[in-house]
Amino acid sequence: MAQATQLPQLELSLLLLVLLLGTAHEVHSLEGKKALSLRNLFWDQMTSTPNCFSQKSIQKNGATILEIVHQDHCSGKTVNWNQKLQKRLILDDAQVRMLQHRIKNAHSGNIKEDVAKTQLPITSGVRLQTLNYIVTVELGGRKMSVILDTGSDLTWVQCQPCRVCYNQQDPLFNPSASPSYKSIPCNSSTCQSLEYATGNLGVCDPRTPICNYLVSYGDGSYTRGELGVEHLNLGATPVDNFVFGCGRNNKGLFGGASGLMGLGRSSLSMVSQTSNLFGGVFSYCLPSAEVAASGSLAFGGDFSVYKNSTPISYTAMIPNPQLPTFYFLNLTGISVGGEAIQSPSFGKAGILIDSGTVISRLPPSMYRALKEEFLKKFTGYPPAPGFSILDTCFNLSAYQEVEIPTIDMHFDGDTELKVDVNGIFYFAKTDASQVCLALASLTYEDEIGIIGNYQQKNQRVVYDTTGSKLGFAGETCSFI
Structure with a gap:
């Protein structure tokens, strides 16, 4: 002792x-x-x-490796740490309760019934301020910081024009300025895959043929927008025709990040969409430090490359x-x-x-x-x-x-x-x-x-x- x-x-x-x-x-x-x-x-x-946006990436032994930083890199100086830590645990508890609710509904076969009651076309595990590790990717030629989450599937970023958006450090993604961006039509198999992947339907507005989505979180946070296709770069690795959510209405505790990277197992997740490149394999190392430290997110490759x-x-x-x-x-x-x-x-x-x-x-x-x-x-x-x-x-x-x-x-x-x-x-x-x-x-x-x-x-x-x-x-x- x-x-x-x-x-x-x-x-x-x-x-x-x-x-x-x-x-x-x-x-x-x-x-x-x-x-x-x-x-x-x-x-x-x-x-x-600190700077929220880690722009470092390398390719080594067949792996594409991105730097991971903590979400507090996006928040700047914190004056009241006690208040912030307590709030983080309260939100974490809300996440767990909502996640348990979803698990019970799944086992009882009531997912669609529950969604119909709340009128939420897509639900996910609660993703609050606890989604606190961030990587930087390049979408349509623009750097975007996204929170990595193994409990979600759809990758999304905030988009212009944005009717309701939370504050982020980087400029919003502008699909109209990208020649490689395309909207996904409502009657497409990709739009229908929202149901196959999550048990919930994509949203079709009768005034437009575009496939819309809505993801709601446990504290009232949400992202709503349209499904789109864009060119994605994970470091130096290009990913063509990447399906993501272009958020036009977004509200919640996402720090200064641009959006979220879904690392779940559905057909729309980052893992599934890049399986032809990386074989459905990824890994991460989450750093212990919340400020001035970094880890790594790797797709594919030989995992013996990691030091220490x-x-x-x-x-x-x-x-x-x-x-x-x-x-x-x-x-x-x-x-x-x-x-x-x-x-x-x-x-x-x-x-x-x-x-x-x-x-x-x-x-x-x-x-x-x-x-x-x-x-x-x-x-x-x-x-x-x-x-x-x-x-x-x-x-x-x-x-x-x-x-x-x-x-x-x-x-x-x-x-x-x-x-x-x-x-x-x-x-x-x-x-x-x-x-x-x-x-x-x-x-x-x-x-x-x-x-x-x-x-x-x-x-x-x-x-x-x-x-x-x-x-x-x-x-x-x-x-x-």
Whole structure:
């Protein structure tokens, strides 16, 4: 156990704010624990306004690799971090509740009935401010920053003329200025594929032959517009006749991004539309830092090209006929500090892995067992009040080093996700007086668990949709 050491208050606040933002820190492994030492780094990277638009891309060993940055790169300087973090968790909870609602409707066969009641032609997993990792692509010759999301299928950007638009950093896409842009007609098979891909219909306005779409999100956010075809460049890789949503009415918490990249499994997703180029394979590494750090999104290629990566171990994706566009895995166990916990939910139902959910959610029995074992091993630290959806919190303001129990998730095929030290604690206050275990419980035992992006930090996560398998490898995320 690390000895408590008092620090001057100003120095302590600066150091802990550095940790809060996910900047570099020293980590060394102990038996079943990870010791985390804070050290003073660059204050100016937190007070400067970073550029949202990563324009870096390379091709290596047959892979097209794009730089990933956090959505906070689009938000500029944040004055009230506590308020922002609390809002993020509230929105994350709304996402999970809506996602569970969609899953229940799918299993009961009521997707179309539910959509008819709400009059929403297309629904998706709730995508709020939690969609917080961004890549830059080139659409019709214009740079566009888009939020990557494995829980959505349709890629869309805001378009001129825009009747209702949220603020974004880059100019809006103007289809009338692009000679390669074409609208998709209502009676086309592509328009009809909206129904085949999502179980919902495309919208046909009797006043126009153009295929329209509407995607609604859980907090009232939405994007509405027309389906179009355009030339897309993923780095140096061209993609002809790419189908996307040209949003004319858009409202919501999308930061300063231009739109969203759908990485689900339907016929309209980025993965499916580029399968002839990349074989239905992509991977990402989400950086631990929210400011001044980057990771990578790769399509196709040899995944041995990634530096600082452990060997990739694969587990089979579990098919779900009711929700075929999502990615499900079989979670067989969890270890805390090297000790396996017990839960009747292991191996009973698939767990969803989603880049758009922040905090992982576990069935109540599983979460209780994890929490109990974590508290057994993380002793001697004063407790703190819960924070939003997080109920296991500590006051670490008097410490400059803590020993954190490791958390490992086990899947079929002896595959492990060793949660990085940055994915174990959520810093609710900049003075570290409220530091919380970054996992939460679902409401009911029969709800589907979710592996969020917070627990995916510093991991190479490989999606092989053709081979129907998913791989994990520990990696210090950086753009190659």
